[in-house]
Amino acid sequence: MRDRWAREQVLGLAPDASSAKAAGGVAKPAKWGGTGCDDEAVWGECQGSGKSVYRACADLAGPAFRCSCPSRKFPCKHALALLLLWSDAAVDAGPRPAWAAEWVEERRERADRADRRRASAAAKTRDPKTAERRERRVDDGLAELDQWLRDQVAHGLAAAEKAPYRLWDDAARRLVDAQAGALAGQVRGLAAIPRRPGWPGRLLAEYALLRLLVRAHQRRDELPAGLRDTVRSRVGFTVPQEEVLSGGERVRDLWAVIGSRDTAQELLSTRRVWLRGRRTRRPALVLSFAAPGTSLDASLVVGTEVDAELAFYPGSQPLRALVADRYGPAEPGMPEGSSVRGFLDEHAAALARDPWLDRWPAALGSVRLARDEGGGLYAVDEAGDALPLRMGDPWRLLALSGGGPVTLSGEWSPRGLRPLAAWHEDEGTVVL
Template identity: 55%
Template sequence: MIERWNRDQVLALAPDASSRKAAQGVSSPGKWSGTGVTADALWGECKGSGSKPYRACVDLSEPAYRCSCPSRKFPCKHALGLLLLWSADGVPAAAEPADWVAEWLDQRRDRAARAVTRTAAAAGTAGAAETGPSGDPRRAEQREQRVAAGLSELERWLADQIRQGIAGSRRHDHWDDLARRLIDAQAPGVASSVSRLNAVLATDDWPARLLGEYALLHLLAVAHRRLPEVVRAAEAGADARPEAAPPRPPAAGLLRRVRERVGFPVTREEVLAGETVRDVWDVLGFRDEEQDRLTARRVWLRGRDTGRAALVLSFAPPGQALDASLVTGTAIDADLAFYPGSSPLRALVATRHDGVPAGPPPGSTLEQALEEVAGALAGDPWLDSWPVVVASVTPAGSPSWQLAGPSGGLALHPSAGTPWRLIAASGGHPLTVAAEWTPRGLRPLTTWDEEGRVIVL
């Protein structure tokens, strides 16, 4: 049977604060009847305002949810309330799921099997994506020319900004025309980066941050223009490099990373058709953010044996449900397929295997975490976040908070404020903490208590 989640893990699944509050209101045993739990399913009937109770069930192996209530939130308050009841050991074990639950589980398995078949069929033609839509090399060449022209214009625009000064950048519509021209040039990745520059103006140190963002945009434009030259130089110098020299990012990986940042897509089918990495992956936590009129969810994973970091991204329009299949604090035995690049991070869950017990993942020292981040930045200078797990650290340094270890500390992100929950969990004692590294500091995600139970920060 899957290990029971605790209250923090359940509430972290809620789509918003009102759902968390409503779920706690329907989590008492008196609200429920016909409850049961098996190795992979949880179900029950919740008394509502109508004559018939709402039927809620959860596929614990994903997780996935179903409820007969009319709510458009996902998961709804009834599914969350049922999970809270289960987390408090208030649901009896059952030998078999109820008939209506078994029917739903069978339907899900059938849909999953059909999806695997479709993916396998699509993977056979994934290579055509490199030649452009419908495999037309002329259209691919036209796009290459448009992108090159758009990035050349970006270089000139950035040079003008530095020559004229950045005082005029205080207008929030300063980058709108440039972003539209980059979209017309079929470079959506760069356009997205430009459109997000508005957020920089809200910070106290906006001049320094804006110059840093301009530098990264310039680096991307120049890297794309010089890619053929860089690839040739990397391949020519691979054999001549002394053995003691640090390894350079593979030329092919650098090529894919730059093109991905510019906006050349890598299809899901291409990724799933590549090699996979099997490991027990600890789900460290997630963060939601608004991105290009969508809500993006970043879920951070880390492999116990390989030590690899992974990022699973999902998107949804505002108000619609995001993927909640990866539960903070759990661990999954799974095959992950990574997007290509010189510092592979983003991944897709290709295949899940049997569940595994959760617990604190192995942690590293602060120095080891920084070395890992430095290696990732060497392969992808535009990287803005990376998951780390650090052991034997305590929150310290009020009012400028940091995670302190035996030989130093790493500052927390300004948005962390005073990390009261982390301070309470620590009580002055060292902890293992999972966090998201960013150029502005660490965003704490989770920690674990003395009994190995996860605490969502």
């Protein structure tokens, strides 16, 4: 029988604090019937309001969740409550009912079909003529982007402040047609730069980074192998997962899951999970994607540590990785935080290797919260060094710290640190 998860690990799957709280109210054995579990899944039927009975099932390998309730959250409170009961040993092993067996089997079949599609796509990409045609299209698209960038600077940035989004969308669409999808996303994102004081300087800096990327791609044959891989990735050339797993750099460590953030763009949801190795002190980023109606990978839970071997994608600053092998279940744990100066030194070294880095994970130890005269919130370490925090609602973090020190993790960008999780001496792990 699979080892049961700790309660903290289950609650770490909750999409928000309200779902975790609601699950606690539903996790009562009297509300459930037909519960059971085996090595792969947990299932049960929950009595809802009125005469409604909701069937919930969790695939432990994903993990993935299904519930017949109308909630649009993944996982919903019923799936979380079922896992809480399982964690507390209130769900016994038993034969899988037909409705649960059918769902788990469908998931396995979909995964097999997806693997076959990826293998077919990889084989098509490896065709020399197909690859050559794409290289030519990308070269032409980047040459057009180079001229567009020079035109924007030559005409001045004053008009761009009131320009419609179409200015950047049109340029992005041409890059999509040229099969430079990643670069198209960067260009489209320029339209979202806030029109605040100093906005033209920010836009000019983004234009400069795009021009640097264009020039680097045009001179890719002269670049070191790692930097060439980074440039190709930033433009939109992908590396199949099979190649990463077979030939990527492998690093085994006890990886602390320090933060997770979900974003939605058009018809695709993305989850970024940040890890940090306890022995190597190395950061890693694990990405997962989901189409509407499907759930994101929830196997890496914030506040846990997992003994695993990661396979890193190639690049001058390897950061994105795949979980290649696990050596045991995840256990509760917290990262070893650094000072603000130590973090900034690490980020500066990473930026020197990859000047297009837009996010970098931070894990700060023993920091307190403080405000400046303008009301801005900062994380201040024991040496008095500070980082600006970027968050919409700071009250949960303020209430957690209570003026005391916490270990704080987040995503660092030029706009500040976006907190993702905090560790408190009494409260444990809190996902922000």
